[in-house]
Amino acid sequence: MPGSTTLGPGHGVDAIDHPDAQRMTAVMRELHRLLVTTGPERLTHAQVTALCGGDAHSRMEFTAWVERAAHELERATS
DSSP: OTTEEEEOOSSOOEEEEHHHHHHHHHHHHHHHHHHHOOSTTSOOHHHHHHHTTTOOOOHHHHHHHHHHHHHHHHHHHO
């Protein structure tokens, strides 16, 4: 559908408006920056754990996932 981006887990499909997908891309890019930066803006281990729902995820794994998701969203909206 023009003006939307399709997201689905394989058994169903949901569409979000194109501007919302672009905004989500920007949020994911900024989240990635906060994960990889050094200094006071860097997300702490506790913050990353909270973002992962309390699971003890690897920071590297989560960072890679955020980057990949941002790239896929960017690709889908361009």
